[in-house]
Amino acid sequence: MKDPEVKLKLTTSINSLVVVGKLITELELIEEFFLKMKLKSSLSQVSLPTISPVMQELTNLNNLNLIRPEDRANLNLFLHFIKTKAPTIHVSFASIPDSVFMQKITDWFRSEINPNIMLSIGLQPNIGAGFKIRTTNKIFDFSLHKYLIESRQILVQLLGQVKT
Amino acid sequence: MNIIIIIIGLVVVVTILGGLMYRINFSKHRPHNIKNRQRGQYEQSVNDVVNAVFDDDFREELKNRGKLHFETILNDNAMFLKQDLELTTTQIHDYLKDQINKNLTDEFKNYRETIEFAKNQAVETIKKTQKVLEDQQKVLIDEIAKQFASEKKILIDNFQNNMAEVVNNYLLKAVGGHINLNDQLEAIITDLEANKKDISEDINEGS
Numbered sequence: 440m441k442d443p444e445v446k447l448k449l450t451t452s453i454n455s456l457v458v459v460g461k462l463i464t465e466l467e468l469i470e471e472f473f474l475k476m477k478l479k480s481s482l483s484q485v486s487l488p489t490i491s492p493v494m495q496e497l498t499n500l501n502n503l504n505l506i507r508p509e510d511r512a513n514l515n516l517f518l519h520f521i522k523t524k525a526p527t528i529h530v531s532f533a534s535i536p537d538s539v540f541m542q543k544i545t546d547w548f549r550s551e552i553n554p555n556i557m558l559s560i561g562l563q564p565n566i567g568a569g570f571k572i573r574t575t576n577k578i579f580d581f582s583l584h585k586y587l588i589e590s591r592q593i594l595v596q597l598l599g600q601v602k603t
Numbered sequence: 604m605n606i607i608i609i610i611i612g613l614v615v616v617v618t619i620l621g622g623l624m625y626r627i628n629f630s631k632h633r634p635h636n637i638k639n640r641q642r643g644q645y646e647q648s649v650n651d652v653v654n655a656v657f658d659d660d661f662r663e664e665l666k667n668r669g670k671l672h673f674e675t676i677l678n679d680n681a682m683f684l685k686q687d688l689e690l691t692t693t694q695i696h697d698y699l700k701d702q703i704n705k706n707l708t709d710e711f712k713n714y715r716e717t718i719e720f721a722k723n724q725a726v727e728t729i730k731k732t733q734k735v736l737e738d739q740q741k742v743l744i745d746e747i748a749k750q751f752a753s754e755k756k757i758l759i760d761n762f763q764n765n766m767a768e769v770v771n772n773y774l775l776k777a778v779g780g781h782i783n784l785n786d787q788l789e790a791i792i793t794d795l796e797a798n799k800k801d802i803s804e805d806i807n808e809g810s
Binding site (some may be wrong): 490491511528532533534537539540543544547548551552553556565566567568569570572574575576577579580581584587588591594595598 | 785
């Protein structure tokens with residue numbers, strides 16, 4: 440995958456395309472705000488957009504100032520690149536992971552696999568424990584369910600010994 | 604005995620009367636004919652003699668004697684008849700008793716034979732039924748044993764085929780919800796590190 444012209448760092452909280460989509464929408468509101476500021480003579484006719492903590496964290500990490508049009512343009516370009524070109528990996532767990540867990544997993548994927556990788560978190564209670572990964576072409580199953588199935592012959596032998 | 608005496612008496616009277624009649628007839632054919640007057644006297648005399656012999660006392664005596672003799676005969680005959688009757692009754696009684704005993708014995712024998720035959724038939728039927736039941740029981744036991752073995756094999760096969768899945772599901776349901784993801788983090792990272800190359804190649808070069 441070709442790297443974008445503008446290289447920014449993603450925060451760990453931005454780990455899914457949903458969050459990226461929200462940031463794009465938020466950035467569009469900010470851009471719209473500045474556009475209105477140019478067009479409107481009275482400040483009472485425009486409302487100040489709120490900056491989310493995720494956006495604030497992203498701009499702080501990359502030293503961006505959203506007042507400057509270049510930074511907004513770069514951020515917009517980067518976010519659209521992420522939305523359209525960033526690799527996405529689907530990770531399934533037996534239960535809903537908390538934010539700390541997600542942060543560590545995201546950090547590992549971005550440090551070891553790809554710095555712009557996005558995660559799609561799924562819930563599969565039947566796997567019991569562990570996780571499953573579905574990439575573009577492969578499925579990696581590290582679940583307890585798979586381990587138990589692979590060990591079924593051993594279990595059958597053990598139960599047969601108990602039976603006799 | 605009395606009858607003989609009476610018969611002798613009658614023979615004597617008849618002989619006397621015959622002699623008188625012969626004398627009367629013989630005197631008619633005698634050459635010196637007796638006169639009618641004398642003959643009438645003779646006849647009268649005969650009648651008188653007869654009436655004198657067979658007078659009322661004599662007749663009464665004969666009548667009484669006959670009556671007594673008849674009663675005696677009747678009593679004797681009645682006694683004989685009674686004895687014969689008693690003997691006959693006894694014989695009839697014995698005969699009937701023997702016949703009844705014989706008939707009863709025959710009937711009882713027939714009954715015993717019939718009962719014995721029925722008993723033998725019943726025993727034979729019971730034996731046959733018992734044998735049939737035993738055969739059916741044996742067949743049933745064999746069939747049940749076969750079905751039991753078959754069911755047992757099916758159950759064992761199903762158990763062996765499915766018990767791992769059952770144990771898996773049990774373990775997953777029992778412990779799946781109680782394993783904290785943060786506790787699994789180290790193992791998850793280890794698995795990811797072990798497969799990092801494959802994941803990276805598929806992510807960065809596969810698309």
